[in-house]
Amino acid sequence: MKNVSWLRSLDFQRASMLVGFWKSVKNRPKLALSQLFCIIFIPVSFLAFAGWIDLRKYDPVIAVRKQLSPTPDCVTWNHTGVCPKIHPASSPTKPRSGSSCPDYFRWIHEDLRHWRKTGITERMVSGARRTAHFRLTILGGKMYVEKFREAFQSRALFTLWGFGQLMRRYGGKLPDLELMFDCNDRPVVKAEQYAAEGAAPPPLFKYCADNSTFDIVFPDWTFWGWAEVNIKPWSKFLKETKEGMEKSKWEDRVPYAYWKGNPKVSRQRHLLMTCNPTPQNEWNARIYALDWEQEAQRGFNQSNLAKQCTHRYKIYAEGQAWSVSEKYILACNSPTLLIQSRWHDFFTRGLVPQRHYWPVRDSQMCKSIKFAVEWGNNHTTKAKEIGEAGSHFAHEALRMDNVYDYMFHLLNEYAKLFKYKPKIPPDATELCTEALACHAHGKWREFMEESLEKFPSDSPPCTMPPPFDLGAFARAKMEAVDEVEAWEDEYWRKKDNVH
Numbered sequence: 338m339k340n341v342s343w344l345r346s347l348d349f350q351r352a353s354m355l356v357g358f359w360k361s362v363k364n365r366p367k368l369a370l371s372q373l374f375c376i377i378f379i380p381v382s383f384l385a386f387a388g389w390i391d392l393r394k395y396d397p398v399i400a401v402r403k404q405l406s407p408t409p410d411c412v413t414w415n416h417t418g419v420c421p422k423i424h425p426a427s428s429p430t431k432p433r434s435g436s437s438c439p440d441y442f443r444w445i446h447e448d449l450r451h452w453r454k455t456g457i458t459e460r461m462v463s464g465a466r467r468t469a470h471f472r473l474t475i476l477g478g479k480m481y482v483e484k485f486r487e488a489f490q491s492r493a494l495f496t497l498w499g500f501g502q503l504m505r506r507y508g509g510k511l512p513d514l515e516l517m518f519d520c521n522d523r524p525v526v527k528a529e530q531y532a533a534e535g536a537a538p539p540p541l542f543k544y545c546a547d548n549s550t551f552d553i554v555f556p557d558w559t560f561w562g563w564a565e566v567n568i569k570p571w572s573k574f575l576k577e578t579k580e581g582m583e584k585s586k587w588e589d590r591v592p593y594a595y596w597k598g599n600p601k602v603s604r605q606r607h608l609l610m611t612c613n614p615t616p617q618n619e620w621n622a623r624i625y626a627l628d629w630e631q632e633a634q635r636g637f638n639q640s641n642l643a644k645q646c647t648h649r650y651k652i653y654a655e656g657q658a659w660s661v662s663e664k665y666i667l668a669c670n671s672p673t674l675l676i677q678s679r680w681h682d683f684f685t686r687g688l689v690p691q692r693h694y695w696p697v698r699d700s701q702m703c704k705s706i707k708f709a710v711e712w713g714n715n716h717t718t719k720a721k722e723i724g725e726a727g728s729h730f731a732h733e734a735l736r737m738d739n740v741y742d743y744m745f746h747l748l749n750e751y752a753k754l755f756k757y758k759p760k761i762p763p764d765a766t767e768l769c770t771e772a773l774a775c776h777a778h779g780k781w782r783e784f785m786e787e788s789l790e791k792f793p794s795d796s797p798p799c800t801m802p803p804p805f806d807l808g809a810f811a812r813a814k815m816e817a818v819d820e821v822e823a824w825e826d827e828y829w830r831k832k833d834n835v836h
């Protein structure tokens with residue numbers, strides 16, 4: 338009761354103030370307005386000047402941005418089963434600062450080169466269906482998916498989630514197209530087959546390729562999370578790693594090369610296990626085998642990637658094909674010792690040896706690792722530079738803004754090649770955040786909520802770099818590797834002569 342009467346008296350005070358103010362407006366309008374001006378404008382401009390009020394928040398462009406639901410709208414979805422209307426991205430006003438895309442975007446031109454002359458026909462796209470897990474159609478700013486078969490674990494689900502988030506971000510700006518996506522590890526569109534026939538290959542989207550295949554590489558599902566093994570969405574990982582890294586200086590880390598993972602998936606990893614120290618040999622490596630099943634039973638308490646920045650050097654070894662681990666390894670501020678690899682994903686071709694990583698031979702890898710670590714511990718300034726450049730690549734060139742822009746540009750360039758207007762396939766369903774998230778539970782749902790794009794982009798995507806001389810780039814890379822191998826040979830020649 339007491340509270341209520343207190344409230345009433347407050348109301349009364351306010352009311353009498355208003356009445357008083359209204360009277361003065363009637364009697365002396367100019368004076369009253371200038372009083373009002375002083376009461377409101379001066380404090381607000383002072384607060385804005387001091388940075389306590391961010392007036393940009395009240396910009397109408399941003400007010401439009403706020404209209405995206407901050408969580409999947411499952412109440413409506415469960416009721417209607419209809420995808421909510423996506424608000425078209427507000428017309429971009431402010432180009433993003435430093436708006437040129439990272440260099441690795443140039444490979445988009447390279448990957449689409451096979452269709453430059455012929456364009457992409459309906460027949461070519463159907464030709465890619467043979468191994469595809471799903472077909473994605475974009476039409477009038479909406480996405481539709483037709484599933485052909487189940488993919489391993491939640492690869493297809495989280496890849497589709499990534500497409501859905503791209504749509505939330507760039508909405509109506511996406512072009513009409515359709516594409517076939519194959520979620521398996523290894524590329525399948527063999528170059529020699531199409532070179533011999535002189536025919537354009539089927540355009541097939543994959544996570545990786547090598548120098549003898551024409552598959553179009555696309556960001557893998559782990560950028561939105563790998564729920565089965567508790568690998569968090571990439572942006573969350575980056576944030577946690579940054580916090581962890583600030584706590585441990587490079588000089589204070591264990592002065593050896595570290596690797597942890599599943600050794601059973603490739604010959605390279607199998608051989609890597611032999612680089613652990615023995616009574617006869619110290620290869621400067623500390624290699625740990627990880628059994629993901631056991632790890633799952635333990636609640637993943639040994640496999641937190643954000644807590645693996647403990648050693649001065651980190652080894653990258655590919656698996657059955659490319660390995661999703663590369664980006665986590667690069668992100669640590671410790672030089673990556675990259676064992677010569679065959680497969681590439683969408684960003685790895687932008688990495689330069691001696692600048693972003695240290696090249697390690699596939700043959701005699703233990704000797705190569707021993708030399709690399711000793712060299713780095715002798716040349717700490719240079720070693721730290723490589724560690725920081727690799728890490729900068731992961732945290733900046735590969736931040737989610739750029740991953741989405743890569744997807745955007747790749748799809749845009751791909752769509753430019755289209756010779757036909759795609760239709761909604763009869764068996765397709767509309768793809769949206771709700772259609773995927775409202776059935777997901779536990780870690781799956783948690784990772785989706787964490788990687789949900791909350792706003793349409795308020796700036797246009799970065800500017801695509803023009804095609805460039807790939808030959809010169811490849812030669813420069815090869816020379817940087819050759820140089821390291823020559824140092825290494827020299828080191829071992831001296832050492833072996835002594836014994």
Ligand SMILES: *[C@@H]1O[C@H](CO)[C@@H](O)[C@H](O)[C@H]1NC(C)=O
Nearest residue numbers: 632634635636637638639640
């Ligand atoms: C991880 O969990 C298992 C089982 O719950 C436990 O035995 C082990 O000691 C834990 N390890 C660490 C480093 O916490």
Ligand SMILES: *[C@@H]1O[C@H](CO)[C@@H](O)[C@H](O)[C@H]1NC(C)=O
Nearest residue numbers: 547548549677678679680811
């Ligand atoms: C393709 O890669 C293999 C090994 O990964 C290498 O031996 C071969 O020379 C490469 N071919 C070209 C044309 O670059």
Ligand SMILES: *[C@@H]1O[C@H](CO)[C@@H](O)[C@H](O)[C@H]1NC(C)=O
Nearest residue numbers: 708709711712713714715828
């Ligand atoms: C590192 O320095 C030591 C001592 O100067 C030298 O013996 C060794 O050969 C150097 N190793 C490398 C790889 O540079």
